Amino acid sequence: MRVLASIGMAAAAAILCTPASAQFAKPEDAIKYRQSALYVMAQQFGRLGAMAQGKAPYDANAAAENAELVQTMSHLPWPAFGPGTDKGRDTRAKPEIWADQAKFKEAQERLMNETSKLMVAAKAGNLDALKPAVQATGAACKNCHDQFRRD
Amino acid sequence: MRVLASIGMAAAAAILCTPASAQFAKPEDAIKYRQSALYVMAQQFGRLGAMAQGKAPYDANAAAENAELVQTMSHLPWPAFGPGTDKGRDTRAKPEIWADQAKFKEAQERLMNETSKLMVAAKAGNLDALKPAVQATGAACKNCHDQFRRD
Numbered sequence: 356m357r358v359l360a361s362i363g364m365a366a367a368a369a370i371l372c373t374p375a376s377a378q379f380a381k382p383e384d385a386i387k388y389r390q391s392a393l394y395v396m397a398q399q400f401g402r403l404g405a406m407a408q409g410k411a412p413y414d415a416n417a418a419a420e421n422a423e424l425v426q427t428m429s430h431l432p433w434p435a436f437g438p439g440t441d442k443g444r445d446t447r448a449k450p451e452i453w454a455d456q457a458k459f460k461e462a463q464e465r466l467m468n469e470t471s472k473l474m475v476a477a478k479a480g481n482l483d484a485l486k487p488a489v490q491a492t493g494a495a496c497k498n499c500h501d502q503f504r505r506d
Numbered sequence: 507m508r509v510l511a512s513i514g515m516a517a518a519a520a521i522l523c524t525p526a527s528a529q530f531a532k533p534e535d536a537i538k539y540r541q542s543a544l545y546v547m548a549q550q551f552g553r554l555g556a557m558a559q560g561k562a563p564y565d566a567n568a569a570a571e572n573a574e575l576v577q578t579m580s581h582l583p584w585p586a587f588g589p590g591t592d593k594g595r596d597t598r599a600k601p602e603i604w605a606d607q608a609k610f611k612e613a614q615e616r617l618m619n620e621t622s623k624l625m626v627a628a629k630a631g632n633l634d635a636l637k638p639a640v641q642a643t644g645a646a647c648k649n650c651h652d653q654f655r656r657d
Contacts, residue, residue: 391542396540
């Protein structure tokens, strides 16, 4: 059980020391987690952007796979913006996130809604379906960044 | 198209300037990507570890969801260990990764194989099925770290 013991420790500490909803041991872990999830999402989405713009060859399978990943990743960052995670590590998160939770949630939901549509569009298997969905998803990214992320 | 234009640029640069297999604009992007994917995976897996050790209450739905994420994330890091990504950003990746590609690939495949079994086990919906799968997955993590990650 030695392997298990060392692996579970950080997570166990998280769960024992913080509200169940938070699931992070320290604010810096939450910040690192959300930055990581957003970075992976941005990279996958960038590949779709390149196809939509004709800067990379259109590949229906790769598009579907990337869109599915974007959709999955788009759900992960939000629980990591819990109370007290405004500092603890370099972050561009604006105070508005915690000052206007309803507006922040609305921006999250807009993104998750667009990534679901993006996934459907990518699975349709043609570039003409993909393009507007990539544009709408990109607009949802930008909407949130404009309001809640420092330049 | 302004939104699209700015979003796709980094990815487009990646695809035009590097081998298609790489898909990263710069070595530092690849390093950041793999570190991000591994961090998200480790966090999700830690939650399963805590349940398996009885340090967090067992929640069948959360276990299934986490295991599915672990399985998805376990496929992402490897294309980001391409040639030339041994430096460019702080990394604990050992030179052995590039010196013994077959052995590194074997370690990746062991992990992906275990995370697939972990997902099946988590979906069985009982803690007794989850425990050995968590342990086997943890051993696959450790196997790769012991060989290919600096302390």
